[in-house]
Amino acid sequence: MLEVDDLEVSYGALPALQRVNLRVGRGEIVALVGPNGAGKSTLLKTIAGLMTPRGGSIRWEGKRLDVEPPEHIVECGVALVPEGRRLFARMTVRENLELGAFTQRAQKERREQMERVYILFPRLREREDQLAGSLSGGEQQMLALGRALMGLPRLLLLDEPSMGLAPRVVESIFAILAELHRDGMSLLVVEQSVHAVLTLAQRAYLLEGGKIVGEGEGQTMLKDDHIRAAYLGPLARGTA
Amino acid sequence: MILTQQLVLGLLVGGLYGLAAAGLSLTFGVLRILNVAHGELLMLGGYAAFWLFALWGIDPFLSLLGIGPAMFILGLVLYWALFQFVVRAHEELRIKNSLLIGFGLTLVLHTLAIHFWTADERAVTTAYAGAVIRVGTLAIPLVRLTSLVLAFAVLTALQLFLARARWGRAIRATAEDWEAAALMGIPVGKTYLLAFALGTALAGIAGGLVSVSYSISPSIGLEWTLKALIVVVLAGLGSLFGCFAGGILLGLAEATSVVFLGGPYREVIGLLLFLIILVVRPQGLFGGRA
Numbered sequence: 001m002l003e004v005d006d007l008e009v010s011y012g013a014l015p016a017l018q019r020v021n022l023r024v025g026r027g028e029i030v031a032l033v034g035p036n037g038a039g040k041s042t043l044l045k046t047i048a049g050l051m052t053p054r055g056g057s058i059r060w061e062g063k064r065l066d067v068e069p070p071e072h073i074v075e076c077g078v079a080l081v082p083e084g085r086r087l088f089a090r091m092t093v094r095e096n097l098e099l100g101a102f103t104q105r106a107q108k109e110r111r112e113q114m115e116r117v118y119i120l121f122p123r124l125r126e127r128e129d130q131l132a133g134s135l136s137g138g139e140q141q142m143l144a145l146g147r148a149l150m151g152l153p154r155l156l157l158l159d160e161p162s163m164g165l166a167p168r169v170v171e172s173i174f175a176i177l178a179e180l181h182r183d184g185m186s187l188l189v190v191e192q193s194v195h196a197v198l199t200l201a202q203r204a205y206l207l208e209g210g211k212i213v214g215e216g217e218g219q220t221m222l223k224d225d226h227i228r229a230a231y232l233g234p235l236a237r238g239t240a
Numbered sequence: 241m242i243l244t245q246q247l248v249l250g251l252l253v254g255g256l257y258g259l260a261a262a263g264l265s266l267t268f269g270v271l272r273i274l275n276v277a278h279g280e281l282l283m284l285g286g287y288a289a290f291w292l293f294a295l296w297g298i299d300p301f302l303s304l305l306g307i308g309p310a311m312f313i314l315g316l317v318l319y320w321a322l323f324q325f326v327v328r329a330h331e332e333l334r335i336k337n338s339l340l341i342g343f344g345l346t347l348v349l350h351t352l353a354i355h356f357w358t359a360d361e362r363a364v365t366t367a368y369a370g371a372v373i374r375v376g377t378l379a380i381p382l383v384r385l386t387s388l389v390l391a392f393a394v395l396t397a398l399q400l401f402l403a404r405a406r407w408g409r410a411i412r413a414t415a416e417d418w419e420a421a422a423l424m425g426i427p428v429g430k431t432y433l434l435a436f437a438l439g440t441a442l443a444g445i446a447g448g449l450v451s452v453s454y455s456i457s458p459s460i461g462l463e464w465t466l467k468a469l470i471v472v473v474l475a476g477l478g479s480l481f482g483c484f485a486g487g488i489l490l491g492l493a494e495a496t497s498v499v500f501l502g503g504p505y506r507e508v509i510g511l512l513l514f515l516i517i518l519v520v521r522p523q524g525l526f527g528g529r530a
Contacts, residue, residue: 050419074425086420088413090478099413102406103425151425 001025001061002047002078002155002186008055009039009046016042017210020056024155029177029187031201031218033194033231039210040190041083044157047188048080049073060155075103079153083160083190085144089133093124096132096143100150109152117146120176138169145176155186162193174200194231198222245378246495252381254491255388256449258484260464261471262395263442269477270415270435272331273323273338277345279465281440284349285311285447286456287357293364300364300452301386307448308441315440318345319433327432346461353458361455369452387449394445395480398438402480411435415478470514476527486525489513 002024009017017039024030032040045051047058049070058066065073088096097117101110118125121142127135132143141161148156161177162170174196181187191197198204198218206214206227214224221227264278275281288307292298322345326337371382402408413421414431422428450456450464467490475486490510497509517524 048423050422069427070422071425071427074423080423082420082423086417086423088416088420090416091409091412095409099409099421099424099426102410106425107406147424 001059002188003059004043004047004056005059006056007043007046007053007058007066009042009051009053015210017046017053020207020210020212022205022212024186024188027181027184027186028203029181029189029201031197031204031221032188032190032207033197033204033221033227034207035230038207040207041159043207044080044159044188044190045082047073047078047157050080071103074151074153075105077152077154078157079148079151079155080157081144081148081159081161083163085140087132087135087140087143087147089131091132092129093132093135093143094128096147097124097150100147101152103151106151110150113150113152117149120149120179121146137164138166138173141165141169141173142176145173149180153185155188156180158187158189158191160190160192162191162196170196194227195222198227241377243496243499246499247492248378248380249384250491250493250495251488252384252388252491253454253494254488255391255484256446256453256487257467257471257490258487259391259394259442259446259449261468261475261487262398262480262483263439263446264465264468265472265475265477265480265483266411266442267436267439268472270411271323271327271338271432272334273326274335274342275323275436275439276339276342276465277349277461278342278439278443278468279461279463280346280349280353281311281314281443282447282450282464283353283456283458283461284314285444286451286460287353287362287447288444289448289451290362290364290456293366300366300448301390304390304445304448307444311444312437312441314444315437316433318440319436323436324429324432327429346465350458350461357458359458361457362451363455364451366452381453384453387453391446391449392484394442395484398442399480407431407434467510470510472524473514474517474525476524479526482524482526489525 004020004022007017007020020043034040042051046053047065049068053066057064060076060078063076065076088099097114101107101113123139124142124146127139135143161173170193177187178200189197189201198221201218204216204218204221205212260282264275267273267275285307289300289303292303293300322341326334326341329337369383372379373382402412410421410426410431411434413424413426414428418428471483471486471490474489475482490513493509493513494506497505
């Protein structure tokens, strides 16, 4: 279980997160929604160790993560698929995947895991020797996801996995997330496609201005008036 | 005929420019710092080869096997003592701070070298130093040719390491996007340390090769830093063989200018190339990105 307690993060003097409390249970899909600049990415980056919190704590399976550097956090089984994918564009698909298995733990299962990733994303096997920078947006997102899976995570943090992708591609990415969830993976997903992610997620948090202002089951949040007005737009009100 | 002979010499010295530049390119590309003391590190390598030969008669090409690892260790120490504090800063600050530290290191190494080894020019003069291979009317100095081949071999080995080895790939990943590298579980601090030490070892090996064919003195550092910098700009970041090719291009350009414009313009042509490339193709001849 991921336990975030009273987390405080700031950019210089500017507070980015204030007393954030959040839970992701084992095998649970949790969505994190909110407007731009609410601190969603900051929260994920802090959990992954790219930012150092000013206060509070982050625990994963009982172990304190907030005092660890990113490489130890990956070793503990927590992986972030960052916003904008951040692939190694000048390396091949295969090299990107192999780098995903850099940790000692993942090195041992590298071959088997790559096979699993290729079964999950057959397109990546076809593009194995191509440079990551030459892939289409959807393929890049698959590679970013596959690369994170190479590290054998038990908790996957996803920052805007649908960004810039065609609706059909988004659908297939979300289908993969659902499949990972069925296999027991815990997921924390930041997403602009609020309707899609709330349908997928068991629970959701609403983050505004660096604070958690709402929390509930995905289906309940979908029907919440505030969420529908702010994030699902006027059309959703009629159809949902 | 004079031109051909000069071009051959230019080609031979160009390989060393390339080797010197490869080390600078590695630290610049991975750590995003500019180590202006690179030429001084090269000077140290040169003196190591000189003294090993002068005191114990060790063949300079053989002593490279010791100089490389020794300079690698010196690189570890320098990174630990000085540069690790620089890479913690944001990128714009890194360059500025690394310049300050680099210039400081330059002065210290330069002064120490004068103090211990005097300002005299030195060169390693082996028994085979004067040997030449004649091709028609061309004379190819054997030691310079050997140096060129060795420089190429060292860069090939390093290229293989970067392409295939686990830590080599970690270095490339860090160079491309250090945050993404950290998310893969790569300890970015360690890859910085490794890249800096490798860069220092390259400078040392280049220095050893310089001492065999050319003269060394405590003041050669600036000149070699400048050459390396010109080649890095010429070649662009990201490719060791690009550096090698860029080095040879600079060597050939210098040789041409010696024939047509005279010796004094030798140094000018490099700087001219530097400016032209910066204006026309700032990503360098072989660099992928702007």
